[in-house]
Amino acid sequence: MSNNEITTLPIIVIAGPTASGKTGLGIELAKKQKSIIINADSMQVYKSIPILAATPTAEEQKEVPHKLYGIYEADNRGNVVDWLTLCRKEIDAARNSGNIPIIIGGTGMYIDALINGLSPIPETPQEIREEVSKIYEEKGLSYLYEIITSTDAQTAERLSPNDSTRIRRAVEIWFHTKKTLSYWHNIPTKTFYPKEDFLTIYIKPKREELDKRLRIRFDKMIEQGALEEVKQLLTYHLSDSLPAMRALGVQELKKYIENECSLNEAIELGKLHTRQYAKRQSTWFNNRFQADYIYEECFGLDSKKDSNFITELVDNLQKRYKLLAK
Numbered sequence: 001m002s003n004n005e006i007t008t009l010p011i012i013v014i015a016g017p018t019a020s021g022k023t024g025l026g027i028e029l030a031k032k033q034k035s036i037i038i039n040a041d042s043m044q045v046y047k048s049i050p051i052l053a054a055t056p057t058a059e060e061q062k063e064v065p066h067k068l069y070g071i072y073e074a075d076n077r078g079n080v081v082d083w084l085t086l087c088r089k090e091i092d093a094a095r096n097s098g099n100i101p102i103i104i105g106g107t108g109m110y111i112d113a114l115i116n117g118l119s120p121i122p123e124t125p126q127e128i129r130e131e132v133s134k135i136y137e138e139k140g141l142s143y144l145y146e147i148i149t150s151t152d153a154q155t156a157e158r159l160s161p162n163d164s165t166r167i168r169r170a171v172e173i174w175f176h177t178k179k180t181l182s183y184w185h186n187i188p189t190k191t192f193y194p195k196e197d198f199l200t201i202y203i204k205p206k207r208e209e210l211d212k213r214l215r216i217r218f219d220k221m222i223e224q225g226a227l228e229e230v231k232q233l234l235t236y237h238l239s240d241s242l243p244a245m246r247a248l249g250v251q252e253l254k255k256y257i258e259n260e261c262s263l264n265e266a267i268e269l270g271k272l273h274t275r276q277y278a279k280r281q282s283t284w285f286n287n288r289f290q291a292d293y294i295y296e297e298c299f300g301l302d303s304k305k306d307s308n309f310i311t312e313l314v315d316n317l318q319k320r321y322k323l324l325a326k
Contacts, residue, residue, distance in 0.1 A: 016203030021299030040105025117189035
């Protein structure tokens with residue numbers, strides 16, 4: 001056996017910005033090998049927003065087994081620790097049953113935790129989360145940010161003052177452990193799988209190409225019922241701080257529903273925020289994701305190029321992973 005051969009089933013990771021074609025690539029690759037697709041998108045875990053989260057359709061999910069899609073109600077405050085626990089269970093179950101796990105998503109924090117591990121930060125109790133939530137509702141995000149600024153300058157410097165999720169998390173950790181988030185981040189991380197088990201793919205389209213695709217997709221979401229999806233979500237009377245309420249398009253369409261702007265204005269704002277988000281994703285992956293393969297356009301635009309890329313990936317899998325060469 002050569003040094004490059006691996007005797008366990010690989011863990012394939014497909015990453016990239018929203019609308020780059022990750023789902024399509026994952027399904028086509030999964031059809032070539034016995035595989036299970038596992039979600040690594042922090043919005044696609046919510047069952048109430050399948051349109052705006054661009055969750056794989058029922059037809060797509062019938063083609064290949066899909067896991068961790070639509071598993072949470074909208075009032076669940078999903079986090080990377082919970083996702084990683086669930087993801088590891090699905091990976092291990094897939095490999096034990098002879099399936100290749102294909103992890104697909106654009107949430108860099110999730111993918112980084114899976115590949116590089118997590119800091120051993122204790123999970124905060126429900127009462128602490130409720131205490132911080134109450135402070136947030138009564139005194140606002142700026143008050144919580146001031147707590148972090150005064151106790152943990154290192155964390156405050158790297159957080160946006162508008163990042164409610166991470167600010168709340170930092171305060172929860174401080175209240176619970178009396179140690180700062182930066183303290184916990186400086187403790188060596190715990191990894192779960194050898195680096196050589198991963199085969200990583202980054203879809204990296206040109207900005208103009210992705211922007212055009214994003215605009216078209218947002219219009220299609222409106223046609224598919226995104227407005228009705230948000231109307232239904234608002235009947236739950238959830239806090240705007242919840243992740244599901246911050247999904248791209250929710251707050252923008254909410255403004256229209258509440259007569260704060262026209263539908264066209266809401267749509268254009270949604271498209272703008274989506275493009276800005278995709279740009280942040282691309283920046284993160286460009287700086288933090290070391291991929292084995294880079295596909296430098298959206299998957300699904302050129303069938304010949306797509307097919308050649310899939311063939312290249314399958315050939316590599318058969319050469320590199322001994323179990324697949326049988």
